[in-house]
Amino acid sequence: MELLASAVICGVIVLVGAALLFSKRTSFDHFIDGTKDGIRTCVGLLPTLIVLMVSVSMLSASGLVDFLAEKIAPFCEKIGIPSEILPLVIMRPISGSASNAMISELFEQYGADSFAGNVASVLLGSSDTILYVSAVYFASVNVRKTRHALPAAFAAMLFCVFFSSLICRLLLPQD
Template structure:
């Protein structure tokens, strides 16, 4: 029931939000159309400004994955994951998740399909996918959009967040689904 409500929220949120914005603007006697155009004008520049950062990241990540270096790294790290109680099959997902959202989703989908959504691997992959974030992607485009080159402790914080999320999802899945 709760989950049904939650799913409804995500469908309704954006239309409702737009209504609130527009009605409030109208009530305040703003020239709503003009104001929209004025704000929207920046959209293109911001999006285009992040191209160099996106290309730098996408090329490096894709080369690393396509060449097989990712699988090699996964094989090296597999024993560590075993100690924590996670099957080695989910490791490529754990490694890919901070780097690329679409590749990680691809891996997660494949795991869910191959092992079944109700298997331990399928459930763990689902939780991991929902728990961790594409830290590199987020940092790259957010910092790139304003021209920041020195990330300071942001990268470390982001990676710690991913690691915590990963460990917590392994722990919780073992607790609930095993």
């Protein structure tokens, strides 16, 4: 599994190298421009991340997350979801930076390769910020009556929580 994933990553990089050598449609300058853009985006997010990281650290230091996780653990165990990912599930639809802050806190507490860490990763990778995305798209065409858009998106997100736990149990080695 890891071998295949690493092969894909290396394949992409080799493809880019080949494109830079042989293709006339791209150039190294453009590659560097893209890199600059990425750096700018990442650093541009820093002020938001600082503020959110403070609140996420406070939340985890207050013990509330552990308290709630313990409360819902019996229920979560029945459907096979690690209860530690609860704060991430709540934060994911609202903000990308906040969920990045959440997941790095979760990795620090439980480990990136733990079951909870794996499920959180798969969840973060296969879902998006529902509220932000739908706000951007519906606002662009002045739509106020969004009808069943949010219910359907949240239902899909809940399914995603369930399915990411299932797939981690099936495909990834358990610690």
